[in-house]
Amino acid sequence: MKYTDRELEEILNKLIASTRSPRGRFSAASSYPQLAKKLKFHHRRLYPVRTFVAAAVVLLCLSVWAAYLYMQPASIQTVTTLAETRTILLPDGTSVTLNHYSSLSYPKQFKSDNREVELSGEAYFEVSKNKKHPFIVQTETIDVQVLGTHFNVDAYPDNPDVKTTLLTGSVAVSNKNNSVHMVLKPNEVAIYNKVEQKLTCKVLENAGDEISWRHGEFIFDDLPLQEIARELSNSFGTTIHITDSTLRNYRVTARFRNGEDLETILSVLHNAGYFNYSRNTQQITITPKLD
Numbered sequence: 001m002k003y004t005d006r007e008l009e010e011i012l013n014k015l016i017a018s019t020r021s022p023r024g025r026f027s028a029a030s031s032y033p034q035l036a037k038k039l040k041f042h043h044r045r046l047y048p049v050r051t052f053v054a055a056a057v058v059l060l061c062l063s064v065w066a067a068y069l070y071m072q073p074a075s076i077q078t079v080t081t082l083a084e085t086r087t088i089l090l091p092d093g094t095s096v097t098l099n100h101y102s103s104l105s106y107p108k109q110f111k112s113d114n115r116e117v118e119l120s121g122e123a124y125f126e127v128s129k130n131k132k133h134p135f136i137v138q139t140e141t142i143d144v145q146v147l148g149t150h151f152n153v154d155a156y157p158d159n160p161d162v163k164t165t166l167l168t169g170s171v172a173v174s175n176k177n178n179s180v181h182m183v184l185k186p187n188e189v190a191i192y193n194k195v196e197q198k199l200t201c202k203v204l205e206n207a208g209d210e211i212s213w214r215h216g217e218f219i220f221d222d223l224p225l226q227e228i229a230r231e232l233s234n235s236f237g238t239t240i241h242i243t244d245s246t247l248r249n250y251r252v253t254a255r256f257r258n259g260e261d262l263e264t265i266l267s268v269l270h271n272a273g274y275f276n277y278s279r280n281t282q283q284i285t286i287t288p289k290l291d
Contacts, residue, residue: 078105093128099213100235122154124211142192146171152211156234165189165210216259225250236262239283247288
C-alpha cells in the first residue's frame with residue numbers, strides 16, 4: 001500500500017501526539033524517507049514470494065515432464081547388412097562393425113542402468129567405457145557383458161556355436177539362465193554349444209585373425225572344412241552343403257587377403273586338391289575328389 005504526503009503527515013501527527021515526542025524530531029519532512037522505506041518494505045516482500053512460487057510450479061512441471069519422457073520406452077532401431085560390412089556409432093559412443101548378413105538392434109538413447117543391444121550374426125565391438133552402465137550384447141542363447149573393451153561376437157542363427165573372442169579388456173559370457181558363466185582374458189574365445197548348452201574356453205595365438213573379416217579377409221588356420229563352409233556361407237549368403245562326413249572334418253589352412261569373391265576362394269581350394277564342388281541356384285555342393 002502506498003501513502004500520500006498528506007496521509008503520512010497525519011500518521012506522524014498521531015504518533016507525535018501519542019508519544020509526546022518533539023515535533024521537530026519526528027516531522028513528516030525528516031521522517032518520510034524512513035517511514036516510506038519501512039512501509040514499502042512490506043509491500044515488496046510479497047513480489048519475490050509470488051515469483052518463487054511461480055518458478056517452483058514451472059520447475060515442478062518441467063520435472064514431471066522430464067520424468068514422463070524418461071519413463072517412456074526407448075525407441076528401438078535396427079541396422080541390417082546384406083553382402084557388405086557396416087560400421088555404426090551407438091548413442092554412448094560405442095563403435096560396432098557388422099559382418100555380412102547381420103543385424104543389430106539398439107535404443108536411440110540408453111535410459112536404463114545397462115546399455116543393452118541385440119545381435120544376430122557377427123559384429124566387432126569397441127565399447128565406450130562406463131563403469132556405472134555396463135554394456136550387454138544379447139544374442140539368441142548367450143549374453144556378453146562388458147564395461148569397456150574390444151571384442152567380437154559370432155552368433156549367426158544357423159551356427160551350432162556362439163563364439164565370443166576378446167581382444168582387449170575383460171568380458172563376462174553367460175547363457176540366458178546364467179547356469180554357465182565365464183570371464184575371458186585377452187586372446188581367449190568362449191565357445192557356447194547350443195545343443196549341449198556347454199561353454200568352453202580356448203586360447204588363441206592371435207585373436208586378431210578372428211576379426212580379419214572387417215577388411216574383407218579370410219584366415220583359415222587349421223580349421224575343419226565344415227567350419228570354413230559355415231563362415232563362407234554366412235559371409236556370402238549362400239548355402240554350402242558337404243556330402244561326405246569325413247570331408248567335413250578335413251582341416252584346411254589357407255589365407256585370402258584381397259577380398260576375393262566366393263567363386264575364387266572355392267576355385268583355389270579345389271585346385272589345391274581339397275575337394276570338388278558344384279553349384280546351382282539354391283546351393284553349393286562340396287564332394288570328395290576322386291582319385
